[in-house]
Amino acid sequence: MRHWPLYGLRLRTPRLELRLPTMDELDELADVADAGLHDPGLMPFARPWSLSPTLGRDILQRHLGNQGTWRPDDWKFNLVAFLDGRPVGTQGIWAEHFAVVREVASGSWLGREFQGRGLGTEMRAALLHLAFEGLGADSAVTGSHPDNPSSIGVTLKLGYRPNGVTYAELQGRKVEELRYRLDRDAWAAHRSVPVELEGLTPEALRLFGA
Amino acid sequence: MKHWPLYDLRLRTPRLELRLPTLAELDDLADVAVAGIHDPALMPFGFAWTNAEPAELARSVAQFQWRAISQWSPECWSLPLTVFLDGAPIGVQGLDASDFAIKREISSGSWLGRSFQGRGFGTEMRAALLHLAFEGLGALTALSGAHTDNPASIGVSRRLGYLPDGVTHKVVRGARVEELRFTIDRPGWDGHRTVDVSVEGLGPCLELFGLGEGR
Numbered sequence: 001m002r003h004w005p006l007y008g009l010r011l012r013t014p015r016l017e018l019r020l021p022t023m024d025e026l027d028e029l030a031d032v033a034d035a036g037l038h039d040p041g042l043m044p045f046a047r048p049w050s051l052s053p054t055l056g057r058d059i060l061q062r063h064l065g066n067q068g069t070w071r072p073d074d075w076k077f078n079l080v081a082f083l084d085g086r087p088v089g090t091q092g093i094w095a096e097h098f099a100v101v102r103e104v105a106s107g108s109w110l111g112r113e114f115q116g117r118g119l120g121t122e123m124r125a126a127l128l129h130l131a132f133e134g135l136g137a138d139s140a141v142t143g144s145h146p147d148n149p150s151s152i153g154v155t156l157k158l159g160y161r162p163n164g165v166t167y168a169e170l171q172g173r174k175v176e177e178l179r180y181r182l183d184r185d186a187w188a189a190h191r192s193v194p195v196e197l198e199g200l201t202p203e204a205l206r207l208f209g210a
Numbered sequence: 211m212k213h214w215p216l217y218d219l220r221l222r223t224p225r226l227e228l229r230l231p232t233l234a235e236l237d238d239l240a241d242v243a244v245a246g247i248h249d250p251a252l253m254p255f256g257f258a259w260t261n262a263e264p265a266e267l268a269r270s271v272a273q274f275q276w277r278a279i280s281q282w283s284p285e286c287w288s289l290p291l292t293v294f295l296d297g298a299p300i301g302v303q304g305l306d307a308s309d310f311a312i313k314r315e316i317s318s319g320s321w322l323g324r325s326f327q328g329r330g331f332g333t334e335m336r337a338a339l340l341h342l343a344f345e346g347l348g349a350l351t352a353l354s355g356a357h358t359d360n361p362a363s364i365g366v367s368r369r370l371g372y373l374p375d376g377v378t379h380k381v382v383r384g385a386r387v388e389e390l391r392f393t394i395d396r397p398g399w400d401g402h403r404t405v406d407v408s409v410e411g412l413g414p415c416l417e418l419f420g421l422g423e424g425r
Contacts, residue, residue, distance in 0.1 A: 069273075
């Protein structure tokens, strides 16, 4: 798409491509979510959105909403991860006043049948490459509930350090969230996944406020 | 699209098709807006979105579409249908409603690329939307509004049987502007139908319009 410069942006890892989806691919992504994202007995997300009876529709709306409300000083970039040309999950990266703060936050999900194969690490490595190498971030942050070892595993493998805890309400219960932070030096020291970045044009950089 | 059946909703008139656009078509629609919608000395819209510089204006056309879909709920929705002539976008015909299941009232707004104006397309677009509203969705009334210096829009409203419904005032580009309001009810619509309209793919969308089972 010519008028939304982010459609030309692509990240490639050994097994994945991360980019914005077409409308049909968004439909397929919704199917992946419908097929299940996690053990129904656990809730890895800060809000229980994965239990919505209209999950597929919600995912499509949220994706388009990120683009519809995008501003250079407040954006959320929701990349879709493709394995062999098929969507398997999303890797989101967001920031407010990135031009000044130079920090991004991230969150992701991966269809259940694609978990346990190291794809989450490749997705996060791709996003960190975009943030540090492409956008010139100084730091990246993320968070996980203590009962989400796969997310924490990805975080630690890529060099993030613990950054305190926070508490929130989730489904009527108090839950702990472990916070992590990664600065540029630690990122560079832990790079193990080769990532190619394409299509980060001057127009795209302006949209990121970078 | 399985998860968003509105993408399969289609309205057809003798010369036009109205439906949601693909991403590539959204690009082309944005080009139509950038090429110009109205005399720059006038501002037919309540929000002066056409004042933006070209790249930003093009992005705003796309972002408007995305916001409409992303903020959609059966209780409050806005459907900006792209108007196609010979397969290419020429403008937008939007309809929106809140609590439609109870109020049975919609309002509409539209724009048409300047090079496509003066050929009766505006009337066909609005006729298509009224057909969807009254025939497809069971609306009882439809509303529209136009600034006093927009005779083309006022002409479409009059031709299709809308009646004057008072005035309201708005601030546009820092100045007080009068807006003429129009309304049409079901008998008024039925008495002025002149454009053949067909609707396809509405069934799976009814729930999204607030008309689903159990509502």
